Amino acid sequence: KEALINAGRMMKEAGAHALRGGAFKPRTSPYSFQGLGEEGLRILAEVSAATGLPTLTEVVEVGDVDVVAKHADAFQVGARNMQNFRLLQALGRQEKPILLKRGMSATVEDVLMSAEYIASEGNSRIILCERGIRTFEPGTRNTLDLSAVCQLKAKSHLPVVVDPSHGTGVRDYVLPMACAAVAAGADGVLVETHIRPAEALSDGAQSLFPAQFAALIERLRPFILAAGREA
Ligand code: PEP
Ligand code: MN
Numbered sequence: 529k530e531a532l533i534n535a536g537r538m539m540k541e542a543g544a545h546a547l548r549g550g551a552f553k554p555r556t557s558p559y560s561f562q563g564l565g566e567e568g569l570r571i572l573a574e575v576s577a578a579t580g581l582p583t584l585t586e587v588v589e590v591g592d593v594d595v596v597a598k599h600a601d602a603f604q605v606g607a608r609n610m611q612n613f614r615l616l617q618a619l620g621r622q623e624k625p626i627l628l629k630r631g632m633s634a635t636v637e638d639v640l641m642s643a644e645y646i647a648s649e650g651n652s653r654i655i656l657c658e659r660g661i662r663t664f665e666p667g668t669r670n671t672l673d674l675s676a677v678c679q680l681k682a683k684s685h686l687p688v689v690v691d692p693s694h695g696t697g698v699r700d701y702v703l704p705m706a707c708a709a710v711a712a713g714a715d716g717v718l719v720e721t722h723i724r725p726a727e728a729l730s731d732g733a734q735s736l737f738p739a740q741f742a743a744l745i746e747r748l749r750p751f752i753l754a755a756g757r758e759a
Pocket of ligand 2: 694720730731
């Protein structure tokens with residue numbers, strides 16, 4: 529909790545627009561840390577109140593939609609649930625925005641169809657997220673497909689953001705790929721940060737140190753301006 533409050537304060541100061549934290553974590557291994565559940569949601573809400581940052585958090589099943597809606601400002605659908613159509617439909621009946629992450633083996637068309645499952649139930653507040661796909665390349669956790677940003681923007685009117693943290697899995701690659709994402713036309717980037725990455729219960733290797741997060745925000749500015757957007 530202290531880690532999140534400190535991280536939240538630091539991010540707010542550095543210029544972050546929203547705070548993303550997982551209370552329900554979809555882990556590849558059932559033995560990995562699964563998140564704190566509702567307690568995690570309460571902590572997230574507290575940090576939001578303390579920092580003024582709106583919150584985004586993942587929902588992994590239909591039965592959790594209401595409790596997440598109670599505590600968070602926006603829902604995240606993770607890569608592993610991008611084609612959980614019942615979950616998408618349930619979120620389509622909610623009012624809060626939804627960040628929809630691309631499945632690791634999903635085509636751009638698949639992403640758009642999943643967004644359609646949400647929109648067709650009435651909720652069109654959808655943000656699409658490129659977070660890397662599975663390829664034969666072992667040097668990164670996933671292969672960040674920045675051409676997907678162009679395709680998604682060409683084929684829909686939805687905002688598109690990029691997650692270079694899961695997209696690369698390597699802390700030092702996050703900044704250059706975040707800059708590249710903005711250059712490619714992304715509407716935002718979503719990066720993982722931790723006060724002490726070595727102690728992170730999830731994804732420490734790709735989490736930025738606080739100073740790196742602040743540096744990223746600064747280094748992004750010229751790319752944002754060059755892309756014709758306001759920084
Ligand atoms: C996450 O955002 O922490 C996450 C689990 O990402 P993804 O669903 O893209 O793997
Ligand atoms: Mn993660």
